[in-house]
Amino acid sequence: xxxxxxxxxxxxxxxxxxxxxxxxxxxxxxxxxxxxxxxxxxxxxxxxxxxxxxxxxxxxxxxxxxxxxxxxxxxxxxxxxxxxxxxxxxxxxxxxxxxxxxxxxxxxxxxxxxxxxxxxxxxxxxxxxxxxxxxxxxxxxxxxxxxxxxxxxxxxxxxxxxxxxxxxxxxxxxxxxxxxxxxxxxxxxxxxxxxxxxxxxxxxxxxxxxxxxxxxxxxxxxxxxxxxxxxxxxxxxxxxxxxxxxxxxxxxxxxxxxxxxxxxxxxxxxxxxxxxxxxxxxxxxxxxxxxxxxxxxxxxxxxxxxxxxxxxxxxxxxxxxxxxxxxxxxxxxxxxxxxxxxxxxxxxxxxxxxxxxxxxxxxxxxxxxxxxxxxxxxxxxxxxxxxxxxxxxxxxxxxxxxxxxxxxxxxxxxxxxxxxxxxxxxxxxx
Amino acid sequence: xxxxxxxxxxxxxxxxxxxxxxxxxxxxxxxxxxxxxxxxxxxxxxxxxxxxxxxxxxxxx
Numbered sequence: 001x002x003x004x005x006x007x008x009x010x011x012x013x014x015x016x017x018x019x020x021x022x023x024x025x026x027x028x029x030x031x032x033x034x035x036x037x038x039x040x041x042x043x044x045x046x047x048x049x050x051x052x053x054x055x056x057x058x059x060x061x062x063x064x065x066x067x068x069x070x071x072x073x074x075x076x077x078x079x080x081x082x083x084x085x086x087x088x089x090x091x092x093x094x095x096x097x098x099x100x101x102x103x104x105x106x107x108x109x110x111x112x113x114x115x116x117x118x119x120x121x122x123x124x125x126x127x128x129x130x131x132x133x134x135x136x137x138x139x140x141x142x143x144x145x146x147x148x149x150x151x152x153x154x155x156x157x158x159x160x161x162x163x164x165x166x167x168x169x170x171x172x173x174x175x176x177x178x179x180x181x182x183x184x185x186x187x188x189x190x191x192x193x194x195x196x197x198x199x200x201x202x203x204x205x206x207x208x209x210x211x212x213x214x215x216x217x218x219x220x221x222x223x224x225x226x227x228x229x230x231x232x233x234x235x236x237x238x239x240x241x242x243x244x245x246x247x248x249x250x251x252x253x254x255x256x257x258x259x260x261x262x263x264x265x266x267x268x269x270x271x272x273x274x275x276x277x278x279x280x281x282x283x284x285x286x287x288x289x290x291x292x293x294x295x296x297x298x299x300x301x302x303x304x305x306x307x308x309x310x311x312x313x314x315x316x317x318x319x320x321x322x323x324x325x326x327x328x329x330x331x332x333x334x335x336x337x338x339x340x341x342x343x344x345x346x347x348x349x350x351x352x353x354x355x356x357x358x359x360x361x362x363x364x365x366x367x368x369x370x371x372x373x374x375x376x377x378x379x380x381x382x383x384x385x386x387x388x389x390x391x392x393x394x395x396x397x398x399x400x401x402x403x404x405x406x407x408x409x410x411x412x413x414x415x416x417x418x419x420x421x422x423x424x425x426x427x428x429x430x
Numbered sequence: 431x432x433x434x435x436x437x438x439x440x441x442x443x444x445x446x447x448x449x450x451x452x453x454x455x456x457x458x459x460x461x462x463x464x465x466x467x468x469x470x471x472x473x474x475x476x477x478x479x480x481x482x483x484x485x486x487x488x489x490x491x
């Protein structure tokens with residue numbers, strides 16, 4: 001551990017992810033279409049028809065969590081998300097535990113997403129009579145094969161894939177919910193007079209404990225929105241963008257979840273039989289759309305749920321790789337997980353960076369930000385150690401004025417290679 | 431307390447299928463960093479003097 005090459009703390013930054021990429025990771029991390037297919041049944045067993053109230057209350061609770069993440073993302077933008085936040089606030093041990101457990105959570109999200117693809121895929125193939133004994137395990141493995149190449153493309157392209165996968169599904173879900181609410185309001189629902197207000201007033205026998213139990217499933221539906229915090233070192237103007245994406249995603253998801261669960265509850269009916277149909281459904285959106293618009297739409301929503309699950313898995317891989325990178329960068333900088341693909345601008349695992357000449361450049365740059373005792377143990381060249389008081393442009397080796405660096409200015413007067421962003425990035429986050 | 435209670439009801443009595451194993455995997459996973467830092471305190475120094483600390487110091491400068 002003593003003779004290791006130094007890692008550029010900002011190297012991950014030189015391929016910026018845009019705001020849409022950040023939104024895509026936040027939304028896809030939640031996998032809202034999959035959540036609306038599988039989650040509302042559980043709270044309905046405890047609270048009956050007031051499921052929309054549960055999701056409305058969940059939105060308020062998750063907003064508090066999002067606010068914490070937003071504040072921390074503003075103060076300590078980093079690729080480790082909770083690892084960096086907790087380490088900065090509570091100390092290194094707590095930070096390490098937080099980062100490691102969050103990494104485990106995101107790895108589980110990946111497995112859940114892939115398993116969701118297998119589950120919905122098997123259902124769809126059986127319903128279409130394409131594969132009667134469809135193996136959900138086999139389809140899960142197939143999903144892993146599909147996601148694997150997508151997970152090694154740069155974050156911007158992954159964001160594009162996520163926008164396509166999840167955006168279409170969310171738009172279709174919202175349109176279907178609005179159409180169902182309209183049909184119910186016109187008297188085509190199971191009950192002539194839609195009791196819209198009743199969806200937000202608990203019935204007799206539904207106490208605070210039942211609502212709290214339902215809330216746990218409501219909160220679960222939002223899980224994953226905070227994955228965007230792992231892009232803290234990649235998003236352009238991350239201190240501005242990520243907090244807004246976090247809050248905006250939760251607000252938007254809360255409105256969508258409340259709207260969709262209202263449509264699902266009214267669409268199935270608010271009487272005892274309707275609630276029973278609701279709770280026993282294995283795919284709420286597919287069953288609801290098939291009920292109002294025919295079997296083809298049910299198959300369509302199963303297909304969209306597959307897209308949503310695939311997007312959720314991909315977003316979780318993006319987030320997990322960033323946390324792994326942040327942990328490796330601090331603990332074992334010489335390991336493959338701590339390396340950067342300079343061409344793609346993302347953590348490179350397996351190794352794709354040659355450390356021959358570049359490692360000396362990187363060490364020289366990193367030395368500008370490293371404390372001297374750590375630099376000595378990091379294997380940085382002696383020349384770099386001796387010049388640690390001033391950062392050096394990696395492209396032309398010119399040492400600009402320190403005040404110039406503080407302002408976050410580019411080295412346009414000396415050279416114009418994009419690699420200049422390497423030394424510029426730590427100061428531009430704000 | 432909530433975490434301890436949830437863990438207790440999911441481990442005792444043993445749950446069916448994969449749920450018999452999953453809580454133990456989670457427990458081992460969560461304890462791993464705590465044990466690692468206890469056995470090798472250098473890890474804490476590495477985190478404390480890592481890139482985050484360097485960046486914070488640079489921000490203060």
